[in-house]
Amino acid sequence: MNWTIKIILYVSYFVALYFSLFWFLVFIEKKDGKHKLPSMKTPPNVSIVIPAYNEEKRVIQTLKSALSLKYPSDKLEIFVVDDGSKDDTYALVEEFITKKRKFPVTLVRQKNGGKGAAMNKGNKFASGEFFVCLDADSYVTKNALFEMLPYFGDEKVAAVLPVLKVRNPKNLLEKLQSYEYLVNMFFKELMGKLDCVHVIPGPFSIYRRRSLLEVGGFDENRNLTEDLEMALRLQKKGYKIIQLPHTNVTTVAPSTLSALYRQRNRWFKGAVINSVKYREMLFNKKYGDFGFIQMPILMGGGVIAIILVISFLYYTFEPGLRYIYNLGFVNFDFWTFIKTLELNFYFLDLDYSTILVAVAMLAVSIFIFIKSHKFTREHEMRHGLMPVFVYMLGYFLLLGLIWVGVALDILLNRQHKW
Amino acid sequence: MKEISRRTYIIAGAITAVIFMLGVLLGLVVEGKRVAFVESQAKQQSLDFSSLQLQFEIVNELERENNCAALLATFNENVESLEKIRIRLESYEENAAINREEFLLLKREYLHAQLRYWLLAKKSKDLCGADVATVLYFFTNAEECPKCDGQAFVLTYLKKVFKERLLNFAFDNTLQNEPLLDMLKTTYNVTTFPSIVMNGKTFSGFTEKDVLEKEICGAYGEKPEECNGR
Numbered sequence: 001m002n003w004t005i006k007i008i009l010y011v012s013y014f015v016a017l018y019f020s021l022f023w024f025l026v027f028i029e030k031k032d033g034k035h036k037l038p039s040m041k042t043p044p045n046v047s048i049v050i051p052a053y054n055e056e057k058r059v060i061q062t063l064k065s066a067l068s069l070k071y072p073s074d075k076l077e078i079f080v081v082d083d084g085s086k087d088d089t090y091a092l093v094e095e096f097i098t099k100k101r102k103f104p105v106t107l108v109r110q111k112n113g114g115k116g117a118a119m120n121k122g123n124k125f126a127s128g129e130f131f132v133c134l135d136a137d138s139y140v141t142k143n144a145l146f147e148m149l150p151y152f153g154d155e156k157v158a159a160v161l162p163v164l165k166v167r168n169p170k171n172l173l174e175k176l177q178s179y180e181y182l183v184n185m186f187f188k189e190l191m192g193k194l195d196c197v198h199v200i201p202g203p204f205s206i207y208r209r210r211s212l213l214e215v216g217g218f219d220e221n222r223n224l225t226e227d228l229e230m231a232l233r234l235q236k237k238g239y240k241i242i243q244l245p246h247t248n249v250t251t252v253a254p255s256t257l258s259a260l261y262r263q264r265n266r267w268f269k270g271a272v273i274n275s276v277k278y279r280e281m282l283f284n285k286k287y288g289d290f291g292f293i294q295m296p297i298l299m300g301g302g303v304i305a306i307i308l309v310i311s312f313l314y315y316t317f318e319p320g321l322r323y324i325y326n327l328g329f330v331n332f333d334f335w336t337f338i339k340t341l342e343l344n345f346y347f348l349d350l351d352y353s354t355i356l357v358a359v360a361m362l363a364v365s366i367f368i369f370i371k372s373h374k375f376t377r378e379h380e381m382r383h384g385l386m387p388v389f390v391y392m393l394g395y396f397l398l399l400g401l402i403w404v405g406v407a408l409d410i411l412l413n414r415q416h417k418w
Numbered sequence: 419m420k421e422i423s424r425r426t427y428i429i430a431g432a433i434t435a436v437i438f439m440l441g442v443l444l445g446l447v448v449e450g451k452r453v454a455f456v457e458s459q460a461k462q463q464s465l466d467f468s469s470l471q472l473q474f475e476i477v478n479e480l481e482r483e484n485n486c487a488a489l490l491a492t493f494n495e496n497v498e499s500l501e502k503i504r505i506r507l508e509s510y511e512e513n514a515a516i517n518r519e520e521f522l523l524l525k526r527e528y529l530h531a532q533l534r535y536w537l538l539a540k541k542s543k544d545l546c547g548a549d550v551a552t553v554l555y556f557f558t559n560a561e562e563c564p565k566c567d568g569q570a571f572v573l574t575y576l577k578k579v580f581k582e583r584l585l586n587f588a589f590d591n592t593l594q595n596e597p598l599l600d601m602l603k604t605t606y607n608v609t610t611f612p613s614i615v616m617n618g619k620t621f622s623g624f625t626e627k628d629v630l631e632k633e634i635c636g637a638y639g640e641k642p643e644e645c646n647g648r
Contacts, residue, residue: 014438022430029426194423238420288420292427326571330627333575340578344502348452349509353441360437 012307013357019297020364023190027371030193040150043075044129047209049122051115051202053083055136056092058252063096065139067103070146078105079122084112089136115202116218116226123209123217131209133227138203138251139167147247148206158211158239159200159231161188163376167250173260175387176395177253179369186372188243194289197241198298199228204249211239225270232278235290245375261402268302268406275299302403309400365392445515452510453520459503460527466496467534474538478545486546493542494582497535504528504588525593532587533598539585550583551637553630554615556608558591565624569612572627576634579644584634 048066052059059080066078082090093107110121119133130149134140144162151160163185166178191197200207205227215233218226231241254260275282275298282299284291327334369392373380380388408414473489507528511521542548555573557566573586591611593599602608606615614621616633635645 010438014434017437018430018434021433022426025426025430025433026423030423195420285422286419288422290420292422322567323571326568329568329572330575336575336578346455346506348448348455349506350448351445351513352448353445356441356444357437 008307009311012304012311013354015300015304016308017357017361017364019293019301020361020368022293023187024364024367026190026193030190040146043072043145044149045075045077045127046071046130046132046145046149046206047122047126047128048076048078048132048134049119049126050078050080050134050136051083051118051122052080052085052089052093052136053112053115053118054085054087054089056085056087056089059089059136060092060096062134062136062138063093063105066134067100067105068142069140069144070142073104075128076104077126077128078103079125080105080107081118081122082107082109083115083118084110113220114222114226116223117220119226120217120220123212126209129209131207131212132204133200133202133207134204135202135251138249140204140249141247144204144247144249145206148244151242151244152206152208154240156238156240157242158208158234158237159241160206161197161200161241161243162204162247162249163244164201164203165248165250165376165378166253169253169383171255172387172390173257174253174255175383176391176398177260178383179372179388179391180395181253182372182376182378183368185243185245186368186375189245189375191294192241192243194293195240196235196290196294197243198231198235198290198294199225200231200234200241201227203251211237223270223274224266225274228267228270229274229277232274232281235287236278236281246377260398261405264399264402265406265409268403269409271298272302272406272410302406305396305400305403306407309397309404312397312400362392449510449514449517453517453524456503456507456510456521456524460524460531463496463500463503463528463531466499467531467538470496471538474541474545486542486548490542490546490548490550491582493535493538493548494585497539497585497587498577500528500531500535501586501588504532508590522593525590526596529589529593529596529599532589533602535585536587549639550585551580551616551634552585552587553634554602554606555586555588556591556603556611556613556615557588558611563611566612569614569624572625572630573614575627576630579631580634580642583638583642 050059050062050066055062063078063080069076080093082093090107090109093105097103097105097107106125108121108125110118113121123131130152132145140162148160148162151157164181166174166181169175169178188197188199211234212230215230215237219229223229234241254263275295278295279299281287281291282295287295330336369388370380470489470493473485473492477485477489504525507521507524511518511525514521536552536554539548539550539552543550553573553576555569557563557570560567570588573588577584577586589599589602591599591603606613606620608615608620608622610622612624614625614630616630617637619633621629621633631645635641638645
């Protein structure tokens with residue numbers, strides 16, 4: 001193997017292992033932050049905004065979920081912002097409001113301007129002390145506001161995030177994402193210990209409206225990941241973002257590979273573009289751990305993922321593909337090889353250095369997988385053994401391949417299709 | 419100003435470095451074991467060769483031609499085993515970090531062994547009337563010879579087809595300063611890679627399976643059934 005490739009590979013293994021061990025250490029070293037949890041004798045005013053674009057299938061259910069929240073109705077206002085939908089979203093919500101006049105729901109319509117613009121539109125009408133974003137494909141538990149709002153006792157806290165889970169995962173892809181979401185929640189909790197949360201997902205994240213207005217609201221410039229951009233802006237301003245281990249919010253996950261690709265392509269691309277936009281935070285002492293661990297991950301994680309996935313695929317499949325290619329020289333007479341097949345393996349043939357690093361990484365991954373489930377109070381085997389096996393050994397490949405697609409899009413300057 | 423968890427960064431770096439150093443150390447230990455393994459195999463090969471050579475001498479001296487069948491079977495086994503270790507040795511040498519010189523010396527040793535067996539093959543034809551075809555295969559590294567891998571595959575295939583009636587001897591041109599190799603190359607006018615020498619003819623560049631099959635079949639006095647129609 002060429003030495004340059006060898007060095008690139010070993011540096012990638014080193015960095016990947018370093019990040020895994022870093023978060024492992026954060027888990028065992030850092031104690032949970034003590035958040036001030038004042039009692040809520042007088043519940044504050046809360047504004048919930050549901051941005052909806054072509055969500056006729058789900059928006060009513062989401063609206064019902066928001067209306068089922070246990071919270072004084074005079075302290076709650078709900079805005080559905082129809083972002084210029086081409087389907088019946090507007091008509092359906094209008095009909096729902098007409099039928100149920102007693103609920104505090106307002107329907108707002110705007111020309112299609114993206115999620116950021118829709119949320120800002122809702123924010124203009126909002127009057128609550130706290131602003132909640134609820135994506136139109138997400139569903140919230142009844143006690144969410146009472147469980148989450150006390151964490152704003154610390155004035156530096158600008159956003160509090162619930163545990164995001166996949167709603168009713170049925171097929172394998174949805175089950176794999178359900179694991180991934182839990183692992184992400186666990187990681188975000190660890191990030192929270194270092195004040196490094198880098199994204200405020202759309203499903204029922206609560207903002208202190210004052211902080212939101214102070215940083216200028218959401219990016220309306222068709223930002224691919226306005227939730228990540230907002231987190232970066234709040235971090236830059238020195239605010240805290242808290243990831244809770246409880247309060248479940250469920251969201252619909254893509255059920256097909258193409259839908260997953262489109263979603264992740266947007267997320268990953270958005271992460272790259274926004275981290276480049278805020279590159280002055282990279283290794284900047286002023287931003288603490290966020291600049292030293294989160295920014296490098298945001299900016300370079302994709303590159304490491306691409307190197308690891310390409311090297312894995314190359315070393316796994318190249319010999320087989322070469323074998324098939326060579327079979328062409330002997331008219332694909334596979335039978336002769338089968339007839340004379342013999343095992344020619346000796347234990348010294350294995351690459352033990354790579355195996356050691358791979359085993360260390362796999363051990364950390366298994367540990368994180370188990371802890372993530374404990375953290376979110378889910379059972380590891382709830383979908384059986386097979387999805388766990390596929391997740392542990394194959395899901396990173398899928399994400400890595402999406403990263404390859406993102407890299408190609410960026411290198412070829414392809415415009416993102418919404 | 420936000421906090422920086424210096425201690426965690428340092429400890430994570432130290433543990434990662436330790437795991438990597440363990441990996442490197444393990445790699446070096448394994449490499450040392452590989453050298454020792456190939457050396458012991460070389461000794462074994464050398465003994466096997468001496469034994470076989472002596473057996474041929476005895477057959478010659480005592481005119482015990484009825485022992486030829488068993489002798490030829492052993493001869494074939496030894497050549498096959500030699501080839502397997504040679505391939506393994508190549509892979510070990512390619513991945514070697516610090517023992518490259520040792521592996522190169524061992525490669526030379528194996529080259530000598532190949533030549534000895536090649537010469538003995540000639541002797542076996544005279545003494546035992548062995549009806550075998552011999553192929554001398556000259557190759558070099560993949561960067562300089564992208565078609566060598568395919569050519570080796572074809573020869574492996576032919577070995578599986580003709581079994582003990584085909585003897586393949588592979589010579590690696592990356593072995594520098596090996597006069598024996600230069601002598602062979604000059605004798606058979608080998609200037610490009612891959613090259614194959616059979617029945618005194620040199621085939622330069624990639625040689626198709628059908629061409630080689632025809633040539634192999636042409637070398638037999640009594641053609642095996644695999645040669646039907648050729």
